[in-house]
Amino acid sequence: MNRKDFIKTSTVLAASSFFFNAKGSYFLDQSIRVGLIGVNGMGWSDLNALLKNDGLVCTALCDVDENILKKRAEELQKRNIHVETFVDYKKMLNSSIVDAVIIATPDHWHCLQMVDAVNAGKHVYVEKPIGNSILECELMVQAAKKNKAIVQVGQWQRSQQHFKDAIDFVHSGKLGKIRLVKAWSYQGWKSAIPIVPDEPVPAGVHYTEWLGPAQKRPFNSNRFHFNFRWFWDYAGGLMTDWGVHMLDYALLGMKVSDPKSIMASGGKFAFPDDAGQTPDTMTAVYEFDGFNIQWEHAKGIDLGPYNRNHGVAFIGNNGTLVLNRSGWEVIPEKGRMEAVTIQPSLDNGLDKHMENFVAAIRQRNPQVLHAPIEVGAHIAIFSQLGNIAFRTGQKLYWDKDKQHFTDQKANKYLASVYHNGYKYPKV
Template identity: 30%
Template sequence: MQAARPTRRTALKTSVAFGGYLIAPEVSAAESTSANEQLNIACIGIGGRGAANVNGVKSQNLVALCDVDQQRAGKVFEQHNQAEKFADYRKMFDKLEKQIDAVVVSTPDHTHFHPSMAAMERGKHLYCEKPMAHSVWEVRQMTKMAVKQDVATQLGCQRHALANMHRSVELIQAGAIGDVSEVYSWVGGSRGMPSIPKTFPKVPETVDWDLWLGPAMPRPYDSTYCPYGWRFWWDFGTGETGNWGCHILDIPFWALGLKYPSRVEGSGPEVDDQRTPKQMATKMHFAEQGVDLHWDHASAGPAKLKELGIDGKGMNTLFIGSKGMLLTGFNKLRLLPEEKFADFKAPQPTIPKSPGFYKEWITACKGGEPATCDFRYSGPLAETVLLGNAAYRAGGSFDWDGPSLTASGNDAVQPFLKSEYRKGWEVAEV
């Protein structure tokens, strides 16, 4: 299952014309040449989002399922009783390393890195949930390991396969709104800052709490951390920015060919050492493209929308160009001002229709072309998302040298670039 993967992508082009709103037809993708060959897949983390990922790859041979919470994972265990069951992924690899071709990791953010690296070190292909890892350093190590081992990878940015995403990217790349100088992306809501537990119940018999903590520093069990609230605690999660940033910033990253920002700024409410905020704002400058990328976690969206008199409901990204603006989301878009683009003719679609986000990865594992969110692309995207969190937590801004993974101008950011591990979980640099 370690065949080389060609990089050529083919497409059938069609022509479309449109006014303000549109979702144009997709372009057909080339068929896989190994469609009938099954992979032996192991899934680590199968409750919650993990259950959806198991479902996404169930067309293949599921040889192992692994989860530290036997109750939360129980339904998936029952549905796929042909697979061997594990709580500890290390024991899974010890027993089944030779049988496993590929691995899906869907654990909490703080435990993405270790099983992912263990899989790739063994030459296993990897599908990993966003935001890929818990720190910028971890993301870079995973990206380097994937290249070193020449394994097929895919980051869980499932919306990358949506038709509207494709059309948005094509419009920007065709110059429909001219040269883009600013982009505003956002997620609504006010999730964050959960209550700090004062009493600690007994760990449920169905949960291996020590394994759930993994590399994180020890603390007593509480249901505010497990099974889901972990997302809003810095020791385990990355907040709403980590939750949604890879999905939403995927749009400008793809459209503008972004990679590493040269400067990162963060602001918001007073920083809490333990908990992620209910709102925050970051600004990333990409010197190579001359673009400022703004990210807001704010219930009403960025202030720029109000300033321009734009209703951003159902949208998440605003591109500002020299000839107009593109307001877009996952499922719809508008060119602004609408009267200017009333008779606009769309460029020919050039992005092929995805055969399915999971199928892209499965095909790549079997020797096909790389998946669209291969780590070479999605690694820098995930790093940028986590850099935004680092800037907020550092209380300001810093200059960033992406190739060398170096921050300067703000020493306070250093602790937030690399995760700290408890004894026994240390990992050497790739």
């Protein structure tokens, strides 16, 4: 709305509350306009959760795959939601029809799109992991602070009550001295990726725009859509896909941030000949004063620690607290404490996370956020440390003040290499 229109409707607006985005544009509290970048998979789930909130309206969709873009626009139209569609996300950001955006593209695009979004005055919900390198994460934090933007990261467990209750119990001290924290993800449904030949770019797919800063390669369906996460060009495998969830709570429970050292081992043990690059089996150990945090993951099997396919366990002298998305319990050491039976999850984490995002926008207060950009950056960096230890095959020592390794060879992994004329954003 321009100034002239604003003056004309001032008597109406005087009776209504309104809020400002990062650049000072206003929008009525009953109409926060949202655009989605990356409409397949998790992005679609994010949008539908966000639209459950009063006063949220979807006005734009953006994707480099016009086939999925058309499908999603038609699905919304059936619900009487009419949107403008874009292939170029910058055109969507430069339009006046969105106040906030969801970024749910492959990991290697998150940094550029998030920085462009806050520079354009939009508030942002960005999927995890927020970046594909440590440098990207640092730049994203700087950009959000510079623009005073509301940026929520898609670590929705931060909004679930049973996760908070479990961590409160850990902090109570009842478990006694905690010597080891285990975090894990065993994903039985993620099987081998058959090797397929390169092929022509499918009709409707803007492949050059999909690659963006990633290395130029012929189109291969294995690297497109969901399976991008198993290739180093675009993501970091299960370590960054699930590690950012479970390791986040390991750090919260222990009230720590930076490890002293990291070592990791693993490989393609289950599917040695499939098309993926990232390890299907891996263990990483993070050293802290007086305890360790251990991460492990496995594709193709479900029987993880404590017969759970994902979770985090705080192993204390008196007992062990086991926590995952279903709930939490305490398994006591004999005679040292009382057991706590399973405390189940009673809410929808993604829905609550979106409610929190909307509340922060309406209050113009990033302090309200349950998973602000700083939280997302920290755990994404922490997960990257494990991947870098795996890729170097070395025990690495982390300088928390300088935020780099003491081993200069390992520091080459701090930043992704940008290709095709793309450069890291200047903040």
